[in-house]
Amino acid sequence: MTTLAELENYIDAGAAKIAADIVIENGTLVNVDTAEYYAANVAIYRDRIVAVDADVSDYVNADTKHIDATGKYIVPGMIDGHIHVECSKLSLTRFSQAVVPHGTTSIVSGLDEYISVVGLDGLTEVFDELATLPMKVIWGLPYKTPYTIPESTVAYNVTGDDHDEYQALEQTYGVWETVREAIQTKDEDTLRAILAAQKYHKPIFGCSPMATGKDLNQFLMGGVHIDHESYSHEEFLEKARKGLRVVIRESSVTKFLAENIRAITENTANVARHTSFCTDDVNAHDILTHGHLDHMVKLAIKAGVSPMTAIQMATINGAEAYHVDNQVGSVAPGKQADVLLVDDPTNFNVETVISKGEIVTVAGEEQMSLMPPKRSASILDTVHHSPLTADDFAYHVADDAKQAVVQTINSVGPFVRKRLDVTLPVIEGVVQPSVADDVALASVIERYGVNGNHARGFISGWSIKRGAIATTMAPDDNNLVVAGVNTQDMALAANTLIACGGGQAVVVDGQVISLLELPIAGINTDMAPSELAQKELDLKEAARQLGSQLPDPLFYLSFLPITSIPDLALTDGGNVDCPNLKYFDPILSLEK
Structure with missing residues (x-):
């Protein structure tokens, strides 16, 4: 919040009674308010723009930093x-x-x-x-x-x-x-x-x-x-x-x-x-x-x-x-000093960035170093669940059942899920996934230590042929979401994330073949962007070893609990019929 004294200083800076900290000179302004292009100079005091004029020389003193925008567009x-x-x-x-x-x-x-x-x-x-x-x-x-x-x-x-x-x-x-x-x-x-x-x-x-x-x-x-x-x-x-x-x-x-x-x-x-x-x-x-x-x-x-x-x-x-x-939103006096220099409006290559009055990059070169803060235990210790077993991921039905007709959550796009009914075998009272019919098991597990909910269902359209994947980054509940065709691998994937405080994992044949730890609230990391980008590629490649042909199986998995996506979802509460806003039983019928 701006104080009275700060406001007085901003007003004086606008009148050139206080010198600008930065001036941008000789550029062409992209005026988004009036949809015009014209020559202009910009003066910045602290975190505010104080002048946008043909001449800002009155705003300059010996300490003012000059940025030459010749041939550039001010955006x-x-x-x-x-x-x-x-x-x-x-x-x-x-x-x-x-x-x-x-x-x-x-x-x-x-x-x-x-x-x-x-x-x-x-x-x-x-x-x-x-x-x-x-x-x-x-x-x-x-x-x-x-x-x-x-x-x-x-x-x-x-x-x-x-x-x-x-x-x-x-x-x-x-x-x-x-x-x-x-x-x-x-x-x-x-x-x-x-x-x-x-x-x-x-x-x-x-x-x-x-x-x-x-x-x-x-x-x-x-x-x-x-x-x-x-x-x-x-x-x-x-x-x-x-x-x-x-x-x-x-x-x-x-x-x-x-x-x-x-x-x-x-x-x-x-x-x-x-x-x-x-x-x-x-x-x-x-x-x-x-x-x-x-x-x-x-x-x-x-x-x-x-x-x-x-x-x-x-x-x-x-x-x-x-x-x-x-x-x-615009380059004008009184606005926050968020200013870009681009090569030209058509190519729109951003070369220099000033944000909140701070010079972030000049000609693509970083000018300020950002260091993550020290994290508290309350934001690092957020996954609260005891270890899970393979049987926790099995879908149990009557012992004498031989087949089950199930309603799967069929992914036909990243934000579209439709119903697909499939007949699956039942062995010793447990409904089996089917690689041939492209049906995998899915679980969503409450991970805050609130009620211990664990909902199970069936997904299709993923072409998973082996192993399991898991994530605790799963908007908007960020519970533990697991999918796979092998319950032992599903348990290993889940337990790996429980042990490390959250993240994303891919497991095949009892081995964790890719792991991204997300210790901040179980959803984020202080890893450098370039390092995380490589981890994302590693996870995608690992997921392909499961046989999945989806563009990004971990992203699809993280979206599974979102109930605003038509027509079906799976949350820790159960399988959700989104249009009718109610739970449904994925077991449609059992045959003995």
Whole structure:
């Protein structure tokens, strides 16, 4: 929070009574407010822009640092409009290290994966870390936790009482990830969250995949202002026409930019001014290989969007959508000093980054060193479960059964799961997986020491032929998720993660062939981004030894408990019929 004395200094700096710390000279400004390009110089005092003019010489003294932008374009820092930053598996420090050099200086996040593990009190440590980083987090308190319907188990349940307290705070920018089902069922905590945010004029961030017509109308009656999930350009366009600030998602596994952008390139270009970008879930390898929001800008331009429009979608549009355009989103006096120098708007190669007034990179070279903080025991010791046996993963039925007709959760895409009924053999009262029919076993195990829940089910579409995989990074509950065709390997994978405090593992024939330890809340690591990227490749390669042909089996596994993905999910509470918001028994019938 800015103090009175600090505000007085900023005002004096704007009048050139206090010299600027940094001036950027001889560049071409990309003015996203007026959609213009023109010559300009920028003066920065502390963490604020104080002047954007043809001449800033009055703002300079002997101590002012000069950055020559000759031949370069001056662009606002970019804003990721919706990201579960923890799903990168990078700690906040390491994530900042990975994305800020690509020009992402602000992210919108609920930090909900941390909340599920350490609760709201545990966020104090998280916010302390963020305060040291050259990256702004626009934080929305999750509408509630857990997100699942029926409710699964997490370490902390966010309620309406929390919103009554937190929506009044400066650090809270609205309500995060409000799913359509919570409004549809008129969940009391969700409605209280909405009312608390509206009391303080803060936006409701929405999530309504495949919502159209009356379903969308009902959702909008909950006061939702922003939505980041559209599976088609028709759905995207309808949402925009009905007043939503729409966000195009391009994650590591859900790539919707090419489809959603058609609402702009094939329908009405004016939709673009209400469109912003997000990555939602992105991994270290993709960031280092392709970039972050800079990659989305390039993809949009390649799809036919003008460079100015694409840059607006990455900057000012998101700032306006989240009601933070008074702070970020453009290069203008009074805004946070988030400034990029790019080679030109069409190629959009980010060369120099200033974020929060700190010079992060110059001509691609790092100028500041980021070191993770010391971690407390409360955020490192979060997996609480006794060792498991192979029999814990077996699906037991009647001893005299010979066959079982089961309803599997069939993956037909990263965010689409459908019903597939398969007949499986039963041996001594245990339903067997079937490599021939592409059916594996799956378990979700509560790992917080709350109730000991262990739900079992069947998955298909994974082509797993041997072994097992496991993860404790599994939004949005981050329980222990295990899949495989060998129960002994499943137990080894689970016990390996229990022993190391969380992570991801691949096991084949009694051997752990790949392990990524995630000691921070069981979901993140302070490993360098490049090292983590290599680990991700190792895990993928190991998963291929199981026979799986999925693009990223560990990512698919981590999504298995998400109940907002149509049509089926598996949580620690049981197998979930997502459209009907209820549990189902995967055993349809038994034959003797």
